[in-house]
Amino acid sequence: xxxxxxxxxxxxxxxxxxxxxxxxxxxxxxxxxxxxxxxxxxxxxxxxxxxxxxxxxxxxxxxxxxxxxxxxxxxxxxxxxxxxxxxxxxxxxxxxxxxxxxxxxxxxxxxxxxxxxxxxxxxxxxxxxxxxxxxxxxxxxxxxxxxxxxxxxxxxxxxxxxxxxxxxxxxxxxxxxxxxxxxxxxxxxxxxxxxxxxxxxxxxxxxxxxxxxxxxxxxxxxxxxxxxxxxxxxxxxxxxxxxxxxxxxxxxxxxxxxxxxxxxxxxxxxxxxxxxxxxxxxxxxxxxxxxxxxxxxxxxxxxxxxxxxxxxxxxxxxxxxxxxxxxxxxxxxxxxxxxxxxxxxxxxxxxxxxxxxxxxxxxxxxxxxxxxxxxxxxxxxxxxxxxxxxxx
Amino acid sequence: xxxxxxxxxxxxxxxxxxxxxxxxxxxxxxxxxxxxxxxxxxxxxxxxxxxxxxxxxxxxxxxxxxxxxxxxxxxxxxxxxxxxxxxxxxxxxxxxxxxxxxxxxxxxxxxxxxxxxxxxxxxxxxxxxxxxxxxxxxxxxxxxxxxxxxxxxxxxxxxxxxxxxxxxxxxxxxx
Numbered sequence: 165x166x167x168x169x170x171x172x173x174x175x176x177x178x179x180x181x182x183x184x185x186x187x188x189x190x191x192x193x194x195x196x197x198x199x200x201x202x203x204x205x206x207x208x209x210x211x212x213x214x215x216x217x218x219x220x221x222x223x224x225x226x227x228x229x230x231x232x233x234x235x236x237x238x239x240x241x242x243x244x245x246x247x248x249x250x251x252x253x254x255x256x257x258x259x260x261x262x263x264x265x266x267x268x269x270x271x272x273x274x275x276x277x278x279x280x281x282x283x284x285x286x287x288x289x290x291x292x293x294x295x296x297x298x299x300x301x302x303x304x305x306x307x308x309x310x311x312x313x314x315x316x317x318x319x320x321x322x323x324x325x326x327x328x329x330x331x332x333x334x335x336x337x338x339x340x341x342x343x344x345x346x347x348x349x350x351x352x353x354x355x356x357x358x359x360x361x362x363x364x365x366x367x368x369x370x371x372x373x374x375x376x377x378x379x380x381x382x383x384x385x386x387x388x389x390x391x392x393x394x395x396x397x398x399x400x401x402x403x404x405x406x407x408x409x410x411x412x413x414x415x416x417x418x419x420x421x422x423x424x425x426x427x428x429x430x431x432x433x434x435x436x437x438x439x440x441x442x443x444x445x446x447x448x449x450x451x452x453x454x455x456x457x458x459x460x461x462x463x464x465x466x467x468x469x470x471x472x473x474x475x476x477x478x479x480x481x482x483x484x485x486x487x488x489x490x491x492x493x494x495x496x497x498x499x500x501x502x503x504x505x506x507x508x509x510x511x512x513x514x515x516x517x518x519x520x521x522x523x524x525x526x527x528x529x530x531x532x533x534x535x536x537x538x539x540x541x542x543x544x545x546x547x548x549x550x551x552x553x554x555x556x
Numbered sequence: 557x558x559x560x561x562x563x564x565x566x567x568x569x570x571x572x573x574x575x576x577x578x579x580x581x582x583x584x585x586x587x588x589x590x591x592x593x594x595x596x597x598x599x600x601x602x603x604x605x606x607x608x609x610x611x612x613x614x615x616x617x618x619x620x621x622x623x624x625x626x627x628x629x630x631x632x633x634x635x636x637x638x639x640x641x642x643x644x645x646x647x648x649x650x651x652x653x654x655x656x657x658x659x660x661x662x663x664x665x666x667x668x669x670x671x672x673x674x675x676x677x678x679x680x681x682x683x684x685x686x687x688x689x690x691x692x693x694x695x696x697x698x699x700x701x702x703x704x705x706x707x708x709x710x711x712x713x714x715x716x717x718x719x720x721x722x723x724x725x726x727x728x729x730x731x
Contacts, residue, residue, distance in 0.1 A: 227643075228643050229643075230643065231643070232643055235643060293680075294645055297645040297646065297679065297680050298643060298644065298645060300679070301611050301612065301613070301638075302611075302612045302613070302638055302644075302645055302646035302649065302678070302679040302680075303610075303611040303612040303613075303615075303646075303679050304679060304680055304681055304682065305605055305609060305679070305681065305682050305683040305685075305686050306605075306609045306610065306611050306612075308682050308683065339682055
């Protein structure tokens with residue numbers, strides 16, 4: 165996710181472990197920013213800022229998918245607000261809201277951001293229904309399966325979260341009966357945002373990235389970071405001695421590559437194959453068998469099947485880059501389906517993102533910190549047994 | 557000389573009356589054909605939506621491709637409205653297409669009601685609901701076509717006679 169409207173990134177605090185040097189076995193990981201330094205002809209490192217390519221107008225991509233009154237209001241937003249919009253929220257019978265890093269603001273019909281509900285554009289049920297149909301490309305019937313999971317993905321990788329009344333049969337969600345709210349989350353493309361973690365991820369001896377898991381709560385920029393990581397690994401970074409690698413992306417929700425008719429609309433690099441709309445577990449298996457990848461990447465590691473597929477891929481000589489919803493490794497270890505991956509030490513590197521002060525801030529990048537037995541706060545940082553692979 | 561002019565005028569009036577009658581007869585002849593084409597296109601649309609879960613713009617394109625002009629123009633117009641003017645629903649695209657295609661089609665008010673009813677639900681619900689609406693529209697179009705085919709030849713002939721006779725009567729009155 166964007167951290168600054170001009171395409172620059174903030175200076176995240178990255179612990180010393182970022183560069184593959186974990187702290188002493190019993191020490192809490194030191195949280196010190198890595199010294200500012202530039203590499204890679206303008207690559208960004210923690211604490212540094214660099215000119216990135218111009219930022220595309222993500223909100224403009226979203227406007228055609230909204231009912232005209234909502235689109236008009238958003239088109240009238242001031243440039244500052246417009247550039248920082250992360251979410252657009254429509255709730256039946258309530259005011260139109262945009263969410264930026266600074267928080268939520270209501271939007272008046274002319275695009276002014278206001279604090280009073282009465283002054284904002286009211287989202288009537290009719291307006292919400294109209295937006296819903298438009299977001300479904302006037303084909304609600306063809307998106308039922310996606311909406312059963314609570315979201316659908318628009319061209320460009322923007323995700324629309326859905327709330328409302330569900331029809332449940334035999335304990336399973338069959339379909340959405342009434343739409344009560346829509347949350348449009350803008351997919352951001354920030355070339356260079358993976359620079360701060362590239363050193364931590366890259367394993368020079370193997371000339372491959374390490375198995376890496378990107379963790380954060382929702383909305384902190386995991387997908388954006390993973391996309392840029394994929395892009396850089398696929399294209400190669402000669403200044404850092406990283407050659408271009410064959411990357412397979414299993415893009416179940418179409419957010420990473422945002423394919424249109426099989427062609428990525430987001431820059432995921434020249435050596436990247438995308439399995440678009442493919443369930444992760446099946447896609448990982450297909451990629452390993454058929455596409456001969458050096459790296460497999462996918463978003464939002466979830467259930468036990470995904471975890472099993474990751475194990476299969478990781479032990480098949482393919483490096484895995486993935487994201488998961490968790491505040492940190494401790495949280496992740498408490499998710500039953502993923503706990504085993506953590507305890508096995510399959511992931512050699514963990515990148516923890518936070519949305520404070522703004523999305524995309526790297527809180528930690530380094531070897532996984534395994535929680536100790538004393539308390540959650542007294543972390544036991546130790547090397548993970550990697551069954552012969554070992555950390556450098 | 558004046559008599560020749562009068563005679564020529566009378567012939568022209570009778571000819572014009574015949575032409576009007578023939579045009580009306582042509583509409584009587586075209587209506588069942590267009591209703592049949594509409595039914596075919598709606599059935600293709602139903603298959604695309606119900607079986608293929610094809611997105612509406614593509615489903616409309618395929619339905620249009622299954623029939624000839626001018627019914628194809630209606631479906632192409634709806635597809636064009638959805639593809640070109642994002643920010644509209646299926647119902648709105650269909651309404652625009654009906655406005656655009658109205659001068660091309662030889663349908664009556666009852667037929668337009670069927671088409672308007674079809675558009676109201678287009679793309680807005682799940683597969684089962686779409687199937688019900690499209691099957692209903694196809695059945696109504698089928699019934700309208702059967703009614704239109706009954707005695708259309710007689711009606712066409714009567715339209716030509718009436719037009720010709722009307723022209724002749726006008727000519728006699730003016731002579």
